Amino acid sequence: MDALTSLLQGLASALTPTHLMFVFVGVLLGTIVGVLPGLGPITAIALLIPLSFNLDPTAGLILLCGVYYGAMYGGSITSILIRTPGEVASAVTALEGYEMARRGHAGPALATAAVGSFIGGTLAVIGLVFLSPVLVDVSTSIGAAEYAVLLVGALALTTSLMTGSRVKALISVLVGMCIGIIGLDPQDSVQRWTFGQIELSDGIDIALLAMALFAIPEAMRNLSIGDRSAPSALTVQRAWMNKHDLRLSAAPYARGTVVGFIAGVMPGLGPTLGSFASYSLERRVAKGERRRWFGKGAIEGVAGPETANNAGVGGAMVPMLALAIPGSATTALLLFVFQMYGLQPGPQLFQNDGPLVWTIIASMLVGNAMLLVLNLPMVRVFVKLLRVPPPLLYGGVVAFVMLGAYALTFSLFSMLLLVAIGLIGFYLQENGFPLTPAILAAVLLPLLELNLRRALLIADGDWGTFIDRPLSLTFLVLIALGVVVPMLLQLRRRFARPD
Amino acid sequence: MTPVSQQTEQEAPARSGRSDVIAGLLVTGVGALLLVTALGIGEPVRPAPGIGPATLPLFLSGMLVLSGLVLTGLGLRRRPVAGFEADLLGAGDAEALEELLHEEQPVPWRPLLVHIGLFVGYALIFIPLGYMLSTALYLGATVSVIDRARWKRNLTFAVLFAVIVYFAFTELLMVQLPAGILG
The missing domain is CATH 1.10.287 (Helix Hairpins)
Incomplete structure (x- = not known):
């Protein structure tokens, strides 16, 4: 009952005109960013960070969270209409969604994506409401050692359950962690990897890192390839579906919510994994005639994943708010924003800043409702965005990002850093290295080191403490399973196929 | 496929x-x-x-x-x-x-070098020339490299973008941007 009361109070606050405006701007920006290829929620949030310095924390966080789940709605539009995901978590939608669009069923595809996103997003927030207090209670028995292990777990899971090469994901995590180390050691004030540059004493700003890694590589790639006009999108009359489509989508909505929420809650993974898992599940449960539709436009293959990726956003917020352990790379960036406002997620957050947190959570409910309204009738407006000529789009992205970099320190140094890291990121991306683990790692490193130090201080330098403490050992075992099991699955697959 | x-x-x-x-x-x-x-x-x-x-x-x-x-x-x-x-x-x-x-299309290296050069150049002229001028130059150059034919559109875009963003940020959002030689 306590959670419910807090939520209602939060809702009252979220429905004030000012906050409503921020929700609206956030979800609108999020949808636009999700629709435009080459821009994702991480870049958008990173760019908005310098701007949100001057905003009051509630407003700023409402805005940024709105961008996050808004992007999940927008990303599906490009997936369905031009087979290019607006952002990674919507990639699976393209598998069936585009096939549906090709056969003239773009309307139902878009409709089921929007409705599914709404259901997943809303139910996930409800899940967030009831699960967070539980986790906060649990967190009191989590000491520094367990916390450190959980953070390592987040990174390990990201590595083992990433798309593409695991070794490259690991390298990405390591690079991110090394970047996180740059600067003065927080405890001992010793210079680490600053190579004599004073400006690096405070380390590399996470917002800068996000801008450099997520906007620049895409921009450089697309500018160099030099397409003059946007790929043509399949036309759509309106986003609508009939009873038959709705009936087929119902069970996928339910399954997608559960799968997506769980995937989101698990530290380090997030909406992307949820959408993949949902697609796989829908394929497996499809019976008889429906099974043959997969690959040719099965609506279940859109309904499930789209529900899952939005449920994943809510899920990813759970460990972030309750334990300060990000459920995804974007939530890692949001964690950074909380810290920037002087707020520390975790049990103290709910105690000290209760009204703020509940307002943000309530605003997510409001936002999801707004997005349903925006996406169903107004789909064609967003589709027009797809016609922006790529040179203008990507040129504009670079200009914005340069502005963002400047606004962080008002000096040439950040801009040059942007260029350097951007080009490194470009090289990495072109060679198949995933970049999201790097951001996650960079945000988590300071927390990890802090907790390692604390744990060892308490244990008087004994590294065995991580195994001696029962909870810590349990987490370690679970993490080890999370890493080893996928590898075993892969080996089994390799031996099963005649290669 | x-x-x-x-x-x-x-x-x-x-x-x-x-x-x-x-x-x-x-x-x-x-x-x-x-x-x-x-x-x-x-x-x-x-x-x-x-x-x-x-x-x-x-x-x-x-x-x-x-x-x-x-x-x-x-x-x-x-x-x-x-x-x-x-x-x-x-x-x-x-x-x-x-x-x-992971699109398989390889990135052509000559245009890539040009765009990297423009990017670096932009960073270097940003403060001395000021936001508006440097951004207009960067955007104009970048878009023209790709699509020289539509120069009117390119010029309009470059100038409008630079001017609108400059005033939006300095007046509306209160973020200081360098005025450079135009200030």
Whole structure:
């Protein structure tokens, strides 16, 4: 009952005109960013960070969270209409969604994506409401050692359950962690990897890192390839579906919510994994005639994943708010924003800043409702965005990002850093290295080191403490399973196929 | 779609093999550099039990060296590495997804160098010339390199973008931007 009361109070606050405006701007920006290829929620949030310095924390966080789940709605539009995901978590939608669009069923595809996103997003927030207090209670028995292990777990899971090469994901995590180390050691004030540059004493700003890694590589790639006009999108009359489509989508909505929420809650993974898992599940449960539709436009293959990726956003917020352990790379960036406002997620957050947190959570409910309204009738407006000529789009992205970099320190140094890291990121991306683990790692490193130090201080330098403490050992075992099991699955697959 | 995925299967191992070797060696090199630098990290005034300022840097750079070597090794053996999505989705879908996510189209290096040059140049003129002028120049140049024919559109876009963003940020959002030589 306590959670419910807090939520209602939060809702009252979220429905004030000012906050409503921020929700609206956030979800609108999020949808636009999700629709435009080459821009994702991480870049958008990173760019908005310098701007949100001057905003009051509630407003700023409402805005940024709105961008996050808004992007999940927008990303599906490009997936369905031009087979290019607006952002990674919507990639699976393209598998069936585009096939549906090709056969003239773009309307139902878009409709089921929007409705599914709404259901997943809303139910996930409800899940967030009831699960967070539980986790906060649990967190009191989590000491520094367990916390450190959980953070390592987040990174390990990201590595083992990433798309593409695991070794490259690991390298990405390591690079991110090394970047996180740059600067003065927080405890001992010793210079680490600053190579004599004073400006690096405070380390590399996470917002800068996000801008450099997520906007620049895409921009450089697309500018160099030099397409003059946007790929043509399949036309759509309106986003609508009939009873038959709705009936087929119902069970996928339910399954997608559960799968997506769980995937989101698990530290380090997030909406992307949820959408993949949902697609796989829908394929497996499809019976008889429906099974043959997969690959040719099965609506279940859109309904499930789209529900899952939005449920994943809510899920990813759970460990972030309750334990300060990000459920995804974007939530890692949001964690950074909380810290920037002087707020520390975790049990103290709910105690000290209760009204703020509940307002943000309530605003997510409001936002999801707004997005349903925006996406169903107004789909064609967003589709027009797809016609922006790529040179203008990507040129504009670079200009914005340069502005963002400047606004962080008002000096040439950040801009040059942007260029350097951007080009490194470009090289990495072109060679198949995933970049999201790097951001996650960079945000988590300071927390990890802090907790390692604390744990060892308490244990008087004994590294065995991580195994001696029962909870810590349990987490370690679970993490080890999370890493080893996928590898075993892969080996089994390799031996099963005649290669 | 079948011809493309056949192509993908034939080309991917060879290309990714060589680039993986190079990438792996680079990673190993950078790791080694970081490792050596980490050895020079000073001792703290009050040493903490079990862990010091150099502990994580040494561990991480060591791991980088190791992973770089592993990647080089994998690249030499030319085995394309698939991720978790292949287990989850089954080979056919995973390939389709790979196609979607990691476009196979190679980036032409001459335009790339031009755009990198423009990017670096933009950063260097940003403060001296001021936001509006440097941005208009950058955008005008960048878009013209790709699509010279539509120069009227390009010019309009470059100027409008620079001016609108400048005033939006300095007047509405209260973010100071350099006025440079126009100020």
